[in-house]
Structure formats: C-alpha cells, structure tokens
Amino acid sequence: LQADPEAAVRALQEKRRIRILRANPDPIVDPIREILFTSNILLTIPSSPASLEKLDLDEGWKDRIRAAGSERQAFFYDHPVHIGEPPESNEIVYGLRGLDRAIEWEKAAGGAGARDKAAVVLSVSVTHMGLREAAGAYIRSLLAEAPPLRHLRVYVFTELDCIRLVREALSPFLSPGPLGDSGETNRRILEVFGADGEYGRHYSFLKAIAPFWRLFVDPAVKATFKIDLDQVFPQEALVRESGASACGHFRSPLWGALGRDAEDRPVEPGMIAGALVNEKDIGRGLFTPDVTPPESVPAGEASVFYNRVPMALSTRAEMMARYGAGEDLDGTRTCLQRFHVTGGTNGIRVEALLRHRPFTPTFLGRAEDQAYILLVLFKGDGPFLRYLHEPGLIMRHDKEAFAGPSIEAARLGRFVGDLARAYFFSRYAEAVPWGFEATKAQLDPFTGCFITRIPWTLQYLRLCLKATETVRSGATAEARALVSLAAERLSPLLDADEGKAPSVRERWSGEAAAWDGYYDALGAAESRTAKARLSVGRRLVRPCRVR
Structure with missing residues (x-):
C-alpha cells in the first residue's frame, strides 16, 4: 500500500467488480413510501435524579425508572442515551430531526408527495430490564417537547413490543418443525427477534422487521434502510458533489440487480451500502475518507495487528469509489460490491431478505454490520447476496457532537471487542460450508484481517502488549481494568473452544434455524387475506407510534 497506493486501490476494485447482467425491473421509485427507515436507540437510566424530575412524565413512569436504577445492569453499550437528556442535546431528537429535514428537502425538490410521511422504526435497547416498559412513554414525552416531526411516522419497539408481535401476529402460523412444537418454535424465534442484548440482536431485528411490515402493516414497503441517529443526510452537498439527493440514490436500478463477480460467480446486490463523512471533514468535500493510510506502523501492539492499514485501503477503494460514464466502473454495466460497511447507511430489499435470510448472531457485540452477510456469503448455488456500493450515498457523521467523552470512555471496551471479533470471525470462517480460505479470500483486506488460523495466539499477544504499553505510560489502573475486562469477555469464548459451552458453530446453526x-411463519401468514393481516398488524403497531 505504501509502495504503490494507486495500484493497491485498482487491484481491490477489480476484485470487488460486478458485471451487471440485468438491472432490477422493479426498482425503488417512491423512496418515502417504499423504504422503511430504521435505527436503534441505546437507552440507560438518568445521569442524575434532577434530570428525571424535570421530565413531563406521569409519576408512575418516573417510579419505574427510579426502580430500574437500583437493578443490576443487564446490558452494556458504548454510549447510551441517558433518560432526561434535554432535547437540544439529545441524540434521539437530533437524528430524527435530521431525517425529517431530509424528507422536507425531498418534498421541496419535487421528489416526494407533499402529504407523504416516511415510516421510521426505532428499536430500543435498554441497559436495565426495568426500563423496557417506560422506554416508549419516555420517548413519546421527549418528542412532544421537541420541534414537531412533520414528515415522519415514528414507531418505537422495545423487547416487550417484539414479544407481542411474535405472539399475537405470528404464533397462529407456527407449526411443528425442526425447532419442535409451535410453542418451542415461538420461544426460539423470540431468542433472536428482539431489541435487547448485544448489538447483533437489534441489528438483525431492524432488517427482519421489513417483511413483517410489508405483510402486516404496509404492502408498499419494498426495502429497509438503517441510519444511526448521529448521522444526517447533507442534501445540498449530495446533489452538488454526487449528482443526486438521498432519495435519488435509493432509486438506483442496480439495487436488486443480477450480475457476475470477478470470479464469474452469480451475485445479487440485494443490499445497498453508503458511506460516512465526518462533520469536521465535510468542508474538504463529501468524498473525504474518514480513515487515511498511516505514514508508518507504530511500535508495540500495533506492530502485531494494525487494522488501520487495510481499513484505509478499503475505505479509499470501496467506500469512496465513484462511477463514471466511459470508465471501467460506469454504474450501469459495472459496479462494485462491498463488504466493508457501516452500521448505519445500509439497506436491503425485502425480496432479497426473504430469499437469503441473512442475520447477525445475537451474541456478537462488534462489527455486527459486517457479520450480517458472513453466514450467507456463498450459501446455496447462487446468486449470492451482496452489497451494492452506491457512490455518493453519504451521511455526515456528527458523533463528536454527542459521544466524544463516551467514545473515549469506551476505548477499552472497543479494544476487547476487537479481540472477540477476531475470535468470532475466525470461528465462523471455520464453520461455514464453503470453508475458511474462501471466506477470508473474499473478505480481505479489511473484514478478512480479523480472520486468522491462530485467533488465541494473536489476541493473547495483542492483550499482553497493550497492557504492557499502558503500564509503561503510567496508567497502571487502566491496564488492570483492561486485563480484567478481557478476562470477563474472553473467558466464555475459551469455554466454548474447550467444550464447556456451545460452540460458535452450534450457536450459529441454532439461530439460523430460529x-x-x-x-x-411469514410465508404461512401470506395465505391469510391481506385485509385480515393488516387488521392484526396495524392494531399491534398502533401503540408503538410515538409521533
């Protein structure tokens, strides 16, 4: 990469190239009506009693929130929103306001009907179990205080709401099968379909809700698209520098096309992937990469594993790539597939979701976005599911405005999460039918760099070197915290390898069956009349609407 960066970029783009055989005959035409937008809220207890008292909530809800604060914390997230965070500095309000303004812009430009509203599904992952019941009431009161969202219909789903959807809408269509009787099937589905737990669980839910929505709520839905709430569409910059607004990019006929990859394998870009530009960088241009190649590799732990190098290459070659008429990648006859994707700014067509059934395992707490395709990479005889790279579908990432201190505080957790990521990705690659070598070769350089034959050797070495560096810097307490956290997070993985707990293969196959x-069950529900389905579904989601 350092010797000839342009050659490295060209080689990776050639590897990711798709030759289009047929554009999608049914592309997205009306994104506001045909796309179900989704996002996740990470919610935790108030940062202080005073912030709770200021809320315009019934005392009953406040009592439940207070009680939750005395519970043992059940789930841990990098930077959750504290209940009571004022609207002007609240990430929930910020993200929804940004999407609302983007839809307003589309309407003003003639890209959407004046009365249309985009449907937005928010999953709420809570840190304390007692917040499940209060979450919807809190978000409803929060949005009531904020400026009105005139162009959105917002629905909030907690774990309890997900349980209701399965039990009341799908249970009648569950039949005895590989999972057992209908009751056991119901239980197993609820293990994977929900909002709480590791990031992989809500990530899969926010995709899987789309076919449910089309069947039970709105038959017009053709796709889902996930954003993060610290991201916004910079519409003027999109049009100026990419030639299309957000909705213009969603209309690409390549989303859902058919083609052949560089190895002449049949592929279906039924997913779509955009990119991010940091708020501090957008002044230099929309296509400013957020990761750049280092001038040199640092000493210490980074000399053993330094993912910034392949990440920078992948960012430049894949995420920032542009198409051009008359060029090798013209966006009509040829395009790029992606494996390096971000948790927000990606989507999937409902037909592709039903056909391929991808998911991220519930136990995965890092890189849930990149893991989503891993277990269906070469599933079946093809066409194989892939992400379409859509140049210019870029959101501005405003993370520093909300999560700067939290991001720093979560630094140790991210490092240990990366250790676990290498373990999980490596074990996946060993477990899938198409084998380790084919998986790693396809996902290199960035996603594939976490796949190794020696995950424990690599991770122990990284941990030892990182702890040593931290001690030498004078942060002995931080080094102790790092080793303690690593022991807590990695010990269950070692148990799985030693046969003391279910293996990755066993857990993955069990969740695939669920x-x-x-x-x-969704397929069986199609036998019911549309009127009956919509009556049940709309009744179930009505209480979840908060705006």
Missing part, C-alpha cells in the same frame, strides 16, 4: 422459523 430465523428459518420466523421467515417460514
């Missing part, structure tokens, strides 16, 4: 049960 998702099959979910999608089979």
Whole structure:
C-alpha cells in the first residue's frame, strides 16, 4: 500500500467488480413510501435524579425508572442515551430531526408527495430490564417537547413490543418443525427477534422487521434502510458533489440487480451500502475518507495487528469509489460490491431478505454490520447476496457532537471487542460450508484481517502488549481494568473452544434455524387475506407510534 497506493486501490476494485447482467425491473421509485427507515436507540437510566424530575412524565413512569436504577445492569453499550437528556442535546431528537429535514428537502425538490410521511422504526435497547416498559412513554414525552416531526411516522419497539408481535401476529402460523412444537418454535424465534442484548440482536431485528411490515402493516414497503441517529443526510452537498439527493440514490436500478463477480460467480446486490463523512471533514468535500493510510506502523501492539492499514485501503477503494460514464466502473454495466460497511447507511430489499435470510448472531457485540452477510456469503448455488456500493450515498457523521467523552470512555471496551471479533470471525470462517480460505479470500483486506488460523495466539499477544504499553505510560489502573475486562469477555469464548459451552458453530446453526422459523411463519401468514393481516398488524403497531 505504501509502495504503490494507486495500484493497491485498482487491484481491490477489480476484485470487488460486478458485471451487471440485468438491472432490477422493479426498482425503488417512491423512496418515502417504499423504504422503511430504521435505527436503534441505546437507552440507560438518568445521569442524575434532577434530570428525571424535570421530565413531563406521569409519576408512575418516573417510579419505574427510579426502580430500574437500583437493578443490576443487564446490558452494556458504548454510549447510551441517558433518560432526561434535554432535547437540544439529545441524540434521539437530533437524528430524527435530521431525517425529517431530509424528507422536507425531498418534498421541496419535487421528489416526494407533499402529504407523504416516511415510516421510521426505532428499536430500543435498554441497559436495565426495568426500563423496557417506560422506554416508549419516555420517548413519546421527549418528542412532544421537541420541534414537531412533520414528515415522519415514528414507531418505537422495545423487547416487550417484539414479544407481542411474535405472539399475537405470528404464533397462529407456527407449526411443528425442526425447532419442535409451535410453542418451542415461538420461544426460539423470540431468542433472536428482539431489541435487547448485544448489538447483533437489534441489528438483525431492524432488517427482519421489513417483511413483517410489508405483510402486516404496509404492502408498499419494498426495502429497509438503517441510519444511526448521529448521522444526517447533507442534501445540498449530495446533489452538488454526487449528482443526486438521498432519495435519488435509493432509486438506483442496480439495487436488486443480477450480475457476475470477478470470479464469474452469480451475485445479487440485494443490499445497498453508503458511506460516512465526518462533520469536521465535510468542508474538504463529501468524498473525504474518514480513515487515511498511516505514514508508518507504530511500535508495540500495533506492530502485531494494525487494522488501520487495510481499513484505509478499503475505505479509499470501496467506500469512496465513484462511477463514471466511459470508465471501467460506469454504474450501469459495472459496479462494485462491498463488504466493508457501516452500521448505519445500509439497506436491503425485502425480496432479497426473504430469499437469503441473512442475520447477525445475537451474541456478537462488534462489527455486527459486517457479520450480517458472513453466514450467507456463498450459501446455496447462487446468486449470492451482496452489497451494492452506491457512490455518493453519504451521511455526515456528527458523533463528536454527542459521544466524544463516551467514545473515549469506551476505548477499552472497543479494544476487547476487537479481540472477540477476531475470535468470532475466525470461528465462523471455520464453520461455514464453503470453508475458511474462501471466506477470508473474499473478505480481505479489511473484514478478512480479523480472520486468522491462530485467533488465541494473536489476541493473547495483542492483550499482553497493550497492557504492557499502558503500564509503561503510567496508567497502571487502566491496564488492570483492561486485563480484567478481557478476562470477563474472553473467558466464555475459551469455554466454548474447550467444550464447556456451545460452540460458535452450534450457536450459529441454532439461530439460523430460529430465523428459518420466523421467515417460514411469514410465508404461512401470506395465505391469510391481506385485509385480515393488516387488521392484526396495524392494531399491534398502533401503540408503538410515538409521533
């Protein structure tokens, strides 16, 4: 990369190239009506009693929130929103306001009907179990204090709401099968379909809700698209520098096309991936990469594993790539597939979701976005599911405005999460039918760099070197915290390898069967009349609407 960066970029783009055989005959035409927008809220207890008292909530809800604060914390997230955070500095309000303004811009430009509203599904992942019931009431009161969202219909789903959807809408269509009787199938589906737990669980839910929505709520839905709430569409910059607004990019006929990859394998870019530009960088241009190649590799732990190098290459070659008429990548006859994607700014067509049934395992707490495709990489005989790279579908990332201190505080957790990521990705690659070598070769350089034959050797070495560096810097307490956290997070993985707990292969195959049960139930529900389905579904989601 350092010797000839342009050659490295060209080689990776050639590897990611797709030759289009057929554009999608049914592309997105009306994104506001045909796309179900989704996002996740990480919610935790108030930062102080005073912030709770200021809320315009019934005392009953406040009592439940106070009680939750005395519970043992059940789930841990990098930078959750504290209940009571004022609207002007609240990430929930910020993200929804940004999307609302983007839709307003589309309407003013003639890209959407004046009365249309975009449907937005928010999953709420709570840190304390007692917040599940209060979450919807809190978000409803929060949005009531904020400027009105005139162009959105916002629905909030907690774990309890997900349980209701399965039990009341899908249970009648569950039948005895590989998972057991209908009751056991119901239980197994609820293990994977929900909002709480590690990031992989809500990530899969926010994709899987789309076919449910089309079947039970709105038949017009063709796709879902996920954003993060610290991201906004910079519409003027999109049009100026990419030639299309956000909705213009969603209309690409390549989303859902058919083609052949560089190895002449049949592929279906049924997913779509955009990119991010940091708020501090957008002044230099929309296509400013957020990761750049280092001038040199630092000493210490980074000399053993320094993912910034492949990440910078992948960012430049994949995420920032542009198409051009008459060029090798013209966006009509040829395009790029992506494996390096971000948790927000990606979507999937409902038909592709039903056909391929991808998911991220519930136990995965890092890189849930990149893991989503891993377990269906070469599933079946093809066409194989892939992400379409859509140049210019870029959101401005305003993370520093909300999560600067939290990001720093979560630094140790991210490092340990990366250790676990290498373990999980490596074990996946060993477990999938198409094998380790094919998986790593396809996902290199960035996603594939976490796949190794020696995950424990690599991770122990990284941990030792990182702890040593931290001690030498004078931060002995931080080094102790790092080793303690690593022991807590990695010990269960070692148990799995030693046969003391279910292996990655066993857990993955069990969850795949549960998702099959979910999608089979959706298929069975299609036998019911549309009127009956919509009556049930709309009744169930009505209490979840908060705006």
